[in-house]
Amino acid sequence: MSNLNFPQRKRQIKVVIGSVEENLSELISECVKEIINDRFDLTLKTIYYGEELMKIAENDDVDIFIVVVNSIRFHPSYSPQERIEKSLQLITQIKKTYGKPVIALSGWLDNLALSAENIMKAGADFYFPLPVNHDFKAALEDEMKRIGATKADQLPGDNVLSTGLDLIKQKKYIIFVDSHEDIAAFVSNLIKESYGDNIQVFPFKDGKPALGFIKSNQDKIDLIISDLRITPDFNGTELLKMCKTLNRNIPFLIYTAYEEFAADVLALGAEAYIVKSASTDELMVAVAKYLSLTMLKAAKKSSAGSGL
Numbered sequence: 001m002s003n004l005n006f007p008q009r010k011r012q013i014k015v016v017i018g019s020v021e022e023n024l025s026e027l028i029s030e031c032v033k034e035i036i037n038d039r040f041d042l043t044l045k046t047i048y049y050g051e052e053l054m055k056i057a058e059n060d061d062v063d064i065f066i067v068v069v070n071s072i073r074f075h076p077s078y079s080p081q082e083r084i085e086k087s088l089q090l091i092t093q094i095k096k097t098y099g100k101p102v103i104a105l106s107g108w109l110d111n112l113a114l115s116a117e118n119i120m121k122a123g124a125d126f127y128f129p130l131p132v133n134h135d136f137k138a139a140l141e142d143e144m145k146r147i148g149a150t151k152a153d154q155l156p157g158d159n160v161l162s163t164g165l166d167l168i169k170q171k172k173y174i175i176f177v178d179s180h181e182d183i184a185a186f187v188s189n190l191i192k193e194s195y196g197d198n199i200q201v202f203p204f205k206d207g208k209p210a211l212g213f214i215k216s217n218q219d220k221i222d223l224i225i226s227d228l229r230i231t232p233d234f235n236g237t238e239l240l241k242m243c244k245t246l247n248r249n250i251p252f253l254i255y256t257a258y259e260e261f262a263a264d265v266l267a268l269g270a271e272a273y274i275v276k277s278a279s280t281d282e283l284m285v286a287v288a289k290y291l292s293l294t295m296l297k298a299a300k301k302s303s304a305g306s307g308l
Helices: 020-036 050-059 078-095 116-119 134-153 164-171 181-198 207-217 237-247 264-265 281-306
Strands: 013-016 040-045 064-068 104-105 126-129 174-179 199-204 223-227 251-258 272-275
Touching: 013 020, 013 050, 020 040, 020 064, 020 078, 020 134, 040 050, 050 078, 064 078, 078 104, 078 116, 078 199, 078 272, 104 116, 104 134, 104 281, 116 126, 126 134, 126 207, 126 281, 134 281, 164 251, 174 181, 174 207, 181 199, 181 281, 199 207, 207 223, 223 237, 237 264, 237 272, 251 281, 264 272, 272 281
Parallel strands: 013 040, 013 064, 064 104, 104 126, 174 199, 174 223, 223 251, 251 272
Antiparallel strands: none
């Protein structure tokens, strides 16, 4: 009796891009197609209007929304500020009301309402500043793998959301080291307001106690932020060296008033060097970025452990 070989049915993946900028939409589409390759049967749509995106989220079985927050078209009667507010409301509706994954992009962050923390607070699973870069592609590829693996094993009525996305809901732990207690309190409160109960910030005004805490809890810590000049006998550079020796996988951000040491500190392994200023946007963009990447690594580790 001869063996009959039936062609395997490809997994269906639906991706919607929200943007009025054709060149940008084409670039994002190429990223999606490059990742998808021939492993999946891809349906890809680009939508200009916020109202239409909302209808699609409500009625269509879309796997991922990629939303360029400041590139969505709304009714012409809306002011620029109202359009930004509508874009954030759109993310909230897509994610929190309809439960669809949202990757958010933005070309500029000089408007307070369009800050990175507001975009994440609105419900985006990931946020990346433009231009499209490796980090965005890594997040996109991880989402594609997660969805493909989930749908392959799904039975009728099963919940489509997998462990990968559930990790977003788990509490994240941030270490913040700064000798100025007012700065530590301000930034800690800003992060807490942005992420709610999903974040716990541990402030330290001295690097040595911070290092001791990190040594005891390194498997739970998602991000370290430190001033460069903490105390005369133990500075941020020393803390960075010891933390990277201890665990290179924990992202370490330097947040300082001094501009001139960036090259040296980055060479030691810091993920970012951020100069303190009146605006905290750059810091909050970095926090959103490295928390997302930490979550991605955890999701991949969890998927590998579960055999997905």
